[in-house]
Amino acid sequence: MDKKTTSRDGTSLAYTVTGQGPTVILVSGAMSTGGTVAPLAQRLADRCTAVVHDRRGRGESGDTAPYAVAREVEDLAALIDAVGGDAALFGVSSGGALVLHAAASGLPVRRAAVYEVPYADHLEGGAAREAAYKEQLGKALGEGRRGDAVELFLRLTGLGEEMIRGARQSPMWAGMEAVAPSLAYDDAVMGDGLLPRDLLAGIAVPVLSVAGGASPEWMRTASREVADTVPQGTHRVLEGQTHMVEPDVLGPVLAEFFAG
Incomplete structure (x- = not known):
C-alpha cells in the first residue's frame, strides 16, 4: 500500500490506486486484506480506476476502538x-x-x-x-x-476438520491469527446473518448482485434476492464459478456495469 488517508475517528487507512476510468x-471479505482483491483490481485497471485498501484492523491500516x-x-x-x-463500490x-450498508447510508456512491x-435465509438452520x-x-x-476464532470461521465456511488441522500447521496461520479480531467486524456487518430487507429497500443507486453458478443453491438464492429487494437491482450468474471467483471471469462483468 503506497497511500494513506485518515478516517473520521482518526484511523489510518492504507490504500493503492491503479488503472484509469470510473x-x-x-x-474484501472476512479473514482478508486488500491483497485478496488486488488481482481483481489489475483485471479492472484497463477500464476503471481501481482502489484497493486494507480494511481497519488489517494489513497496513490502523484500528480504533x-x-x-x-x-x-x-x-x-x-x-x-x-x-x-465520487466512486462506485x-x-x-x-x-x-x-x-450495501454504505450504499444505503447516502455516501456519494x-x-x-x-x-x-x-x-443465510435459505440455508437450513442458517439463523x-x-x-x-x-x-x-x-x-x-x-x-x-x-x-480458536479462526477455526470457528473456517468451520462456518464448511472447511473440514482435517483441512483445519492442516491450516494450523501452514505458514499462513500466523497471518490468519493476526487478522482474527476483525472477524468480529465482519460478524457485525452481517447482523443476524439474514437479508436486511429494509436496508436494501432504501438503496437509491443501481446495484449488481453476482453469484457463481457452481456455488451452493442457498447462496445463489441470496444473491438473487439482493437484486430483487433493492429498487434498481440486476442479477448475474457466472457459470462454473464458486465463492472463490476468478478475477478474469468477474472483472469484465464489473467493468461493463461500472462503465454504465
Whole structure:
C-alpha cells in the first residue's frame, strides 16, 4: 500500500490506486486484506480506476476502538473523498454486506456491486448457525483465543476438520491469527446473518448482485434476492464459478456495469 488517508475517528487507512476510468473501491471479505482483491483490481485497471485498501484492523491500516459498522462506512467515505469525492463500490462476501450498508447510508456512491453476500435465509438452520457462531466467536476473541476464532470461521465456511488441522500447521496461520479480531467486524456487518430487507429497500443507486453458478443453491438464492429487494437491482450468474471467483471471469462483468 503506497497511500494513506485518515478516517473520521482518526484511523489510518492504507490504500493503492491503479488503472484509469470510473473510480471503483474494492472491499474484501472476512479473514482478508486488500491483497485478496488486488488481482481483481489489475483485471479492472484497463477500464476503471481501481482502489484497493486494507480494511481497519488489517494489513497496513490502523484500528480504533470501539468498533461499529458506522465506522467502516466512515472509512469508505474517507476513501471516496481521498480519490476525488465520487466512486462506485464493489464488495465480495461479507465485504459486500459492508458495501450495501454504505450504499444505503447516502455516501456519494454512483453504483454498487456485490459478489455472494452470504445471507443465510435459505440455508437450513442458517439463523441458528449464525447465532451460535456469533456467541462462540465473541467468547473466543474475548478470551484472546485467536486461533480458536479462526477455526470457528473456517468451520462456518464448511472447511473440514482435517483441512483445519492442516491450516494450523501452514505458514499462513500466523497471518490468519493476526487478522482474527476483525472477524468480529465482519460478524457485525452481517447482523443476524439474514437479508436486511429494509436496508436494501432504501438503496437509491443501481446495484449488481453476482453469484457463481457452481456455488451452493442457498447462496445463489441470496444473491438473487439482493437484486430483487433493492429498487434498481440486476442479477448475474457466472457459470462454473464458486465463492472463490476468478478475477478474469468477474472483472469484465464489473467493468461493463461500472462503465454504465
